[in-house]
Amino acid sequence: MRQKPADSSNEHARERKQMKLWSIRDFHLDDLDQLIRVRQDSGISGIHPVYSLAEIIDACANGITVVAVADGSVIGAAACKIQDDRAWVVLLAQAKEWREQGLGSALLAGIESRLASHGIRRISALLPALETRVKALRNNDYRVEEDLHYFEKTIPIQPREIGPLSQLGGRLLPRGLWDALAGMQHEKNLIEQRLILPLAQTELAKSLGVTPPRSVVLFGPPGTGKTTFAKSVASRLAWPFIEVFPSRLAAHPEGLAGALRQVFLDIAKLEHAVVFIDEVEEIASARTGEGSSPLQGVTNELLKIIPAFREQEGRILICATNFIRSLDKAFLRHGRFDYVIPIGPPDRIARKAIWNRYIAPGFSQDINLDALVEASERFSPADIEFAARKASQQALEQVVSRSGVKSRNDDPALCTEAYVEAIKETRPTITEAVVKEFLEDIERIARV
Template sequence: MYYENAQAAYSAGNFPNAKRNFLLAAETMYKLAKMSTGNLQKSRMDRAKRLIEMAENIGKKPIPKVKGPEPSEKEEDTGKQWETAEIPNISFDDIAGLEDVKKAITLRMIYPLKYPDKYKTYNKKTGGGVLLYGPPGTGKTMIAKAIAYEVNAKFYTVKCSDVISKWVGDSEKNINSLFETAKKDDLAIIFFDELDGLFGTRGKDIHNDKRVGEFLQQIDGFSGRSTNLLILGATNRPWDVDKAALRPGRFSQSIYVPLPDEKAREFLFRKSLEGVPLKDVNIEDLISLTEGYSGADIDELCDRAKEQPLIDSIKHDSIINITMQDFKYALKAVRPSVDKESLKEYEKYINNLG
């Protein structure tokens, strides 16, 4: 479309409009190239470069036709080409606290793979995905990666930008391609980050409705036939997830991932400060001062406290210790990212589930 518009504008002598459309066509071709591999990726990159050259040369010399098929923004495509996933190197030992969460996940997702005979003996239900929900910065993605590590599974992370397309039907193709790629692995986990954006409540947007429908069809299809796929999701807004996604066989179990308690905060501080030069830093005081902080908040707090000693160390070419004063300055800059009203929303949601 952009390419045809550019050619038409050029023929009409409207050079500014032609240049803009050539650049838009080049941008679209770059996006298609990123979703491709091999010769198709190289071809699309070359076309994008030629389109930029054409845009820059408008008014200077005649615009040639692009060799080969027209650089349509909608070339033949069976969906996004998903890169081969890796097994993460994060284990449950790397995650602070959350013992109840770890226990629930172990029983639901890890033990069925490690001890299938035991589950058969007790006729314990298996199957279905798990939804991790809770405030931002509480380690939901780390937990998902740790599950993949524990069962030695390839880990596919899926976000809205990986799937959603402005082209009609392309989101569904990307979803189908994702599942087909993951099914080829001996064992794989598909992790849907920001699940509310991918499985939004239906009835408001036709594109969202089609996307959610395709996701549910794919999940229903693999849950009955494939034993090598596990489904995980994470969201900060569980109330915005379409209710059909939470039915048995899909995201069958929802697990709340709370803010770190005192024991978890101690773990986070000791991990972040391990091997770092300290003087008179009281971990117990830091724990009491950071009630309501998320794991991400504590990580940022420690990083801020290291800044001035690092600068002084460089300036004086000597080792400068981090002190409680550095943490007091950092505490003024780094406040809890999760407010009390948000926590009440989670309490309300949990009560409604019960």
């Protein structure tokens, strides 16, 4: 049987590789399009590169980059960025048909010679864990550091947002506030499922027909942790937290309504935000219908602001109120708020965690927390803090009045009985009548 002649173009390509007809030179700006194509060509499906294209382009402009050229075309590239006395390799790429020909080693050698002329002697490279194409690095005597862990964090604020966020008094809250929120498991589960999950997994939510929430109301007796929940949502999402204080806007030249409008226009410049208005009943109370008033003008403005706010993704408005019955009916209407969520008094687990937070560390093992939890039913977090501090203050006064300042080991003044006595002397914020009204509001108004 006659053998089919070899394709002349393939034969020519093999001859070129055998003769290594490439040259290594410095990167030129005109090479950028070809460099990007080579990077894309060298990628492996399912392996995410460590460095973004923006970081590679920055290294091309401000670091050291070399390209391998054959027949006038870029067939490989290596780029590094310089930080102090170290260079980081951010790109080592070659066209598929030029692999296994020593091109990667040649590109690294080109980089190394240029770094040496700049006095850089330490060169590092980070690769995805699944990357197996490391022959060039090994051939050039790069060693693997076995005992290292790579950590990365993306700061969730764009540089252009820093100014507007600062003017709004917004800030990024510490991570971990959500996990530190002890007890209140029913409320945590509800907020986790209704708010955090759709906002954190937006694309998945949309694919299942779920529209991420844009605005919610938290209601409940005073001191039950509504503000803490709002901050915890911002912490969990890693979004900036912005609290709007209507009382601080009253002196604005355009009045409270104009100031409120401007604040939300400024918020619209941010990519993400958790916006919080506490005691919203101050600016959204039920309108009387007895003529116009400045406060009714503010309520009308807020009713116009919310629909516009809801048109933007990546943000949520959380309003809190102690007196949900006093809110204007139009304010709570469907289409303005996705959920109206009740936040009740802390349960036993939450009270135990709160007590544990405020008891002096040196005495915590000697205190019967269960007795304090039992005695502080209907106490808000603020009530528990007050009672704990009261017990500590009374213990200090007793120690000093008896025989001067003593050490902890010499005096048992701070004990379970002292805390129980402080609880008896503390008037709880949440009365039985308040609890009764709260339960009625859950039946009539809550929307979860």
